[in-house]
Amino acid sequence: MAPRSNETKQRILNAAEKLFAREGFAGVTVRQIMREAGADVALAYYHFDSKRDLFDAVLMRRADYMNDVRHAALDAVEQRHTDDAPTIEEIIEAFTTPLLQLLAEDPDTWRDYFALIAQINNSPQWGGELMTRFFDPLVRRFIDAIRRALPDSSDADLFWCYHFLSGALTLTFAETGRIDNLSNGVCDSSDMDAINERLPAFIAAGFRHICKPH
Amino acid sequence: MAPRSNETKQRILNAAEKLFAREGFAGVTVRQIMREAGADVALAYYHFDSKRDLFDAVLMRRADYMNDVRHAALDAVEQRHTDDAPTIEEIIEAFTTPLLQLLAEDPDTWRDYFALIAQINNSPQWGGELMTRFFDPLVRRFIDAIRRALPDSSDADLFWCYHFLSGALTLTFAETGRIDNLSNGVCDSSDMDAINERLPAFIAAGFRHICKPH
DNA sequence: AGCCTAATTCAACGTCCGTTGAAAGGCAAA
DNA sequence: TTTGCCTTTCAACGGACGTTGAATTAGGCT
Numbered sequence: 001m002a003p004r005s006n007e008t009k010q011r012i013l014n015a016a017e018k019l020f021a022r023e024g025f026a027g028v029t030v031r032q033i034m035r036e037a038g039a040d041v042a043l044a045y046y047h048f049d050s051k052r053d054l055f056d057a058v059l060m061r062r063a064d065y066m067n068d069v070r071h072a073a074l075d076a077v078e079q080r081h082t083d084d085a086p087t088i089e090e091i092i093e094a095f096t097t098p099l100l101q102l103l104a105e106d107p108d109t110w111r112d113y114f115a116l117i118a119q120i121n122n123s124p125q126w127g128g129e130l131m132t133r134f135f136d137p138l139v140r141r142f143i144d145a146i147r148r149a150l151p152d153s154s155d156a157d158l159f160w161c162y163h164f165l166s167g168a169l170t171l172t173f174a175e176t177g178r179i180d181n182l183s184n185g186v187c188d189s190s191d192m193d194a195i196n197e198r199l200p201a202f203i204a205a206g207f208r209h210i211c212k213p214h
Numbered sequence: 215m216a217p218r219s220n221e222t223k224q225r226i227l228n229a230a231e232k233l234f235a236r237e238g239f240a241g242v243t244v245r246q247i248m249r250e251a252g253a254d255v256a257l258a259y260y261h262f263d264s265k266r267d268l269f270d271a272v273l274m275r276r277a278d279y280m281n282d283v284r285h286a287a288l289d290a291v292e293q294r295h296t297d298d299a300p301t302i303e304e305i306i307e308a309f310t311t312p313l314l315q316l317l318a319e320d321p322d323t324w325r326d327y328f329a330l331i332a333q334i335n336n337s338p339q340w341g342g343e344l345m346t347r348f349f350d351p352l353v354r355r356f357i358d359a360i361r362r363a364l365p366d367s368s369d370a371d372l373f374w375c376y377h378f379l380s381g382a383l384t385l386t387f388a389e390t391g392r393i394d395n396l397s398n399g400v401c402d403s404s405d406m407d408a409i410n411e412r413l414p415a416f417i418a419a420g421f422r423h424i425c426k427p428h
Numbered sequence: 429a430g431c432c433t434a435a436t437t438c439a440a441c442g443t444c445c446g447t448t449g450a451a452a453g454g455c456a457a458a
Numbered sequence: 459t460t461t462g463c464c465t466t467t468c469a470a471c472g473g474a475c476g477t478t479g480a481a482t483t484a485g486g487c488t
Contacts, residue, residue, distance in 0.1 A: 167385030176341030
């Protein structure tokens with residue numbers, strides 16, 4: 001009988017992810033989530049302890065896989081460069097292109113998740129704690145890799161530049177429709193090729209310019 | 215009799231700004247706001263039509279002044295360069311340093327407002343509409359100025375680069391505490407000098423690298 | 429003094445919130 | 459077929475929600 005359990009659990013998580021991504025934690029009710037999931041309200045509290053617990057579960061579900069994919073991308077870069085150091089461009093791309101790959105493989109699955117991460121990253125309420133909890137090990141490894149590519153750069157420069165990267169990246173993947181309005185349709189939030197051509201190069205140029213030997 | 219009215223109206227807006235910035239629109243109740251403001255719940259509906267109307271009023275209150283300050287900064291740059299073209303660095307600084315000035319002059323006033331803008335910018339619910347409504351004229355003028363500084367660059371390049379700037383800027387000014395955790399205290403979210411030394415140069419380098427004659 | 433209006437309080441409305449306990453259903457082992 | 463556990467439903471709880479209408483206060487004008 002057990003397998004049926006996990007199936008509905010995933011249905012609840014899918015519904016919660018979709019709604020939390022659009023309206024934030026407080027903007028969604030458990031009843032809305034369960035209506036979207038097509039199940040009774042009480043079932044949410046059978047599978048999860050509380051609304052907050054469900055929120056964490058939504059985040060946790062994809063974080064591990066996403067981190068694995070990005071670790072693998074960085075592994076590949078480092079195995080290409082056992083002797084010499086990789087360029088920052090290669091490192092930044094290993095940080096960003098996995099996101100584009102996930103979106104390409106399964107857009108509906110990941111679009112909402114990225115939008116949710118963007119809101120959390122920019123929230124004083126969640127940003128400090130949750131981003132740290134889910135992403136810091138990966139981020140620290142990337143910063144270490146960048147440090148080797150740009151030797152003698154100061155820690156403060158590296159962390160600040162990563163922070164700028166983080167802001168640009170999360171907003172871009174949030175697909176809020178802002179750039180579509182601003183550009184009168186010249187740009188398309190969901191045009192991943194356009195992003196891939198510009199974001200890593202933009203960020204790498206910024207790192208190169210700031211992170212020099214003091 | 216009238217002057218007393220505006221005073222409490224401002225007290226309500228201050229309380230709303232502070233709470234909306236921390237928890238978002240849905241995360242705050244009108245009762246919480248009025249408790250913080252030290253006034254009766256019903257007074258919120260005397261001065262504003264609805265919770266949503268109060269939210270818009272919070273945004274609107276500072277948007278005009280902030281836009282004026284930034285327009286003035288760009289005016290100054292353009293008056294320095296009646297013949298030649300200003301550099302992107304100068305233009306980007308005219309976009310960012312007014313924010314630092316406002317923070318320096320009146321930190322308590324502006325910190326919450328910037329945090330609120332960051333959340334709105336990254337929200338699929340509000341980002342597209344509200345940012346467009348409040349900031350597009352200013353942003354378009356800045357992009358025009360950058361276009362003149364980087365002639366023959368494509369519109370798509372300019373809009374995307376501005377989008378990256380927007381993400382980096384709003385996250386940085388949101389002061390979520392993320393960079394403090396990530397860097398184990400090496401960096402300080404509220405260290406405006408550290409930001410001023412790095413953010414404009416980082417962004418300008420990105421623009422320079424991407425926005426070239428096709 | 430009294431009046432008029434703007435500002436503020438009080439009490440309440442219907443609705444929905446997060447959460448829970450107990451009962452019902454369904455499948456596996458015995 | 460019965461037992462037992464996992465899953466799902468049903469009905470409800472106390473409280474808080476956004477909002478409103480009517481009553482009260484306060485201050486400038488005549």
